[in-house]
Amino acid sequence: MQTLPSPPGAAVRPDRSFSTPAVVASCIGFVLIGALQSLYGPALPALRQEYGLSPSGAGLALSAHFVGGVAGVLGFDRAFGRIGNRTLLGVSYTLVALGGVAFAFSPGWPLALLGALVTGFGFGGIDYGLNQLFATGFGRRSPAMLNILNAHFGIGAIAGPALIGLFGADRYPAVFTAFAVLAALLLIPLGGVRDRHPGDLPADAAANAAGPRARRTAALLTVFVVLYVLHVGVEAGVGGWEPTHLEAVGHSAAFAASATSVYWLMLTLGRFLVAPLTLRWSEPVIIAVSCAGTALCLLAAVQPGLAPYAYAGVGLFIAPIFPTGLPWLRRAVPAARRAGALVIAASMVGGVAAGPALGKVIELFEVRAVPAVLFVLAAVCLAATWWLARATRAAAGASGGPGSPLG
Incomplete structure (x- = not known):
């Protein structure tokens, strides 16, 4: 997974895992996953109408997202420390982008569920990867930075339903697509993420x-x-x-x-x-x-x-x-x-x-x-x-x- 090199002035301090632009991008990444998790509920009426689903059938979209999330956390944990941090986060953002587009434009419900599953897998990678890096990447300031990071998840969770309410549930494909584009754009600042942190230990x-x-x-x-x-x-x-x-x-x-x-x-x-x-x-x-x-x-x-x-x-x-x-x-x-x-x-x-x-x-x-x-x-x-x-x-x-x- 290739990411763009760090721009001038975006160097990472030796005792930190992130440059300042990468910290900002990480917070935006948590806005992204907070919004994605909260979009499925408000979109359920449109999903039921479009695919002819029962309430429980439409609810499978959120279940697929969470199943993918758990799999993403456990899967990326296996690779953490063996594969560079930039690659892990880059793969996660790419999966969110691909899954979001698949969910928005799938011609049938099985493919939409697969899109939700893929999105969830990327969601789990971002959630786990950034929480893990923030827990170790700022020294004694790590608890403060983790609270700030996770607060941005809440901002996304509030913003997601608000956007569906603003544009209408039937426009959910456009909203999912917009967040997929945002996920792709977040690949750019990954050059400011340290691939290895001095405090990291291999899992073994x-x-x-x-x-x-x-x-x-x-x-x-x-x-x-x-x-x-x-x-x-x-x-x-x-x-x-x-x-x-x-x-x-x-x-x-x-x-x-x-x-x-x-x-x-x-x-x-x-x-x-x-x-x-x-x-x-x-x-x-x-x-x-x-x-x-x-x-x-x-x-x-x-x-x-x-x-x-x-x-x-x-x-x-x-x-x-x-x-x-x-x-x-x-x-x-x-x-x-x-x-x-x-x-x-x-x-x-x-x-x-x-x-x-x-x-x-x-x-x-x-x-x-x-x-x-x-x-x-x-x-x-x-x-x-x-x-x-x-x-x-x-x-x-x-x-x-x-x-x-x-x-």
């Missing part, structure tokens, strides 16, 4: 280093996966079921939809706001406060009058967990590269499973139970964070390193 070396502490590694990784699956389940659960819950407790449909938009806006804003805090507070402290605040807000959402404002608070508090946890994971788990792929893939699975799982809870109880169920998940996230903080503090103390302030 990372795995071998973990050998003597395999049991501790397995325990830490398991709890990190639980934290990521459940917190993304809470995030997706609020986004998916907040409108239904608010309508059930007496709010209008229009108000419920607006409140849900505010939730996503607060989630995006929260990542920007926490970025400077990561330079003062450790990752365990930020994530513990985030989990506690999320749980308290969900408890408040049980009250109908407080629910819209409480959900906005959930968005603000839950925002930093995903990006802030990645640098902590890398330090805590010896086989960090494989661990990063696993938790990112697991978070995608958590997002997919949240909707059906909460739907089953509603069938068994009622929609009013949604915030209570999500509160339990957030409380488990807090317990997992507490356990991880104690475990990593004990390990750091045993090795003479600095410990976590929790515990």
